[in-house]
Amino acid sequence: MTSFMPDTLNPATLLSKRFRPDQIPDLSGRVALVTGGSAGIGYWDVAALAQHGAKVHFVSANPDHGRQAETDLNTALEQSGSKGSIVYHQLDMGNLKKVDSWVKKFAQQEKRLDILIANAGIGQAPWGLTDDGLERHFEVNNLAHYVIVLRLLDLMKETAATAKPATVRIVMQSSEMHRFAPSGISFASKEEINEKGDGVQLYGRTKLGLIVFARELACRKLAEGNPILAISVHPGTVDTDVQKAWGQSYGALGSVIDKLGRLVGKSAEEGAEASLWAAVSTDINQSNWKEYQGKYYTEPYGKADQETNQAKDQAVADNFWKLCSDLTEELLGERLN
Template sequence: MQSALHPVVGPKKDIHDLNGRVALVTGGALGIGYEIARAFVLHGASVIMVNRKEEQGQEAIKKLKEEAGENAKIEWLGCDMGNLKEVKDVFTGIRDREERLDLLILSAGINANQYGETADGIDRHFQVNWLGQFYCCNLLYPLLRKTSKMPDTPAPRIVWEASEQHRAAPSVVHFGSLDEINNPEVGNLELYGRAKLAIILGVKYGFVDRVIKPNGDNIYALSVHPGAVNTAMQQQWKDAYPGLFGKLVSVVMLAGGRDVEQGSYSALYAATSPEVEEKGWNGYYFTDPGQPGKESSQASDPALGAALWDLSERIIKSKVGEDALADWSSSKS
């Protein structure tokens, strides 16, 4: 639902023609992800939405075709980011069948909530918000590289939904071991903040410094803060903090937040604006369209970024197999 203050409050929408381009949006059937997928469809892209629940995907397709027409190029695939073997199967399949991938938007996630572990035995905040989507990026990267070498093609972009709540990460974070990640003594907001910190670090010191620059790839990796947005995720505050406090936080966030469409604007800017390439803003974190943010000191620590990257690869290999990861320098033929 659009806010009554939508015309005068919040960022401006910035999106460009996407005819002939292919986009994949994790979390694309709900909330901000849906608004991103919707904008891509309305501007001519072929869109793949990836979510956990089929009924959400089918409802999203129905709404999009009602708005954009029956010929809208949109499909849904199911995948649980909390299951790394499922991530491997789904995204390897996408890579093998698709001929190009121009836009990869990582919008799946859970809000601050109580500690719990995924099917892989990993803190669910860390796996769903960061690790599972890191793995899907790895599996799709050869396809992004192939696309980047096509003639007359804008640089493919990877855009992550981060958050200003990365500042709420624990004061001491090492990303040294899975035992550190699986610590139920860490507070609910800190769990969420640590996962969002991982995204900003992974973009800057992983994708850009360890992959894109060494390969000489014409690919952009970016992270964005959508703002406090009125989505169903705000209801998770009630689960994170049972009782009156959680209810009050949920009410405040819903009352003062942007509407969902506005919450998509930072990601749409990062995904489509020519200004990103014109200004060489690779690896940047945006708090609004065209507004580079100021990260926390933790999010500006290259050693912490290196530790995160190494831990992420180690965990995936331990859960899926030593051959689980695609070669970052490979390209789909």
């Protein structure tokens, strides 16, 4: 007998369009990389891609969490009979030289890369500087992904030359929290980025950065050749460990916000649906992929171009790209643009 009850009573999920696991195509032979894959949304991105046959690499800063996730997920794959596999890599994304060294080795060792999900990030935590002397939200959430993506573009272009058209994709895990970015943000300088600020605004600024990064990547690097899709998404209000940052930044009030978010938010598994849709949905294909290129979506199958005017500002986007390029030259001795 068919049930007419929903598979969840979560209000955040019920109000969203869904991309369910049974909509994921066979991914056998395909290779994916997910940053921040040991917990939360990234964990479920890794699990779903591998369950459908992909070889999935993921990075995480904490080796204990990363190895445990790798063991648990591979055990589940073996028990289910899936042909997918999962490989963990320890990586501190707050150290750009380590990021660059790791990603160059990865590009040499892997023969293809079909999917890259830029998921890792610091949440609404207090302001702080990395060992590189950069505001930590910006370096981890934005600059490290800039280096990873640009270093892997050649490998992804090689993959796109033989892959089914429009199946090679780069997904930025953005958020509607980009609306909380400071109103005067311009990404004009290192000094601006390093100014002390509110945790929510610092986090929101990086989510805005991922929206403009996807768009500029599409325009600057992916306009020619075999199709590679760059897209940014909002996962919804999700109950993950990132929520703990509310308490770190705002004390008792933040703890209340954290608890409310966990009460009404999606599960991490449900939150992964948006990035999985962007990464593998066959509804995005050779005939229509240009309609999605560089766009920001607030939910699977949603309406594009709903980001703030600030996120649409070309001057902001140009500054973001130039700042990332300048900082890679400063820290790595090389421009990647």
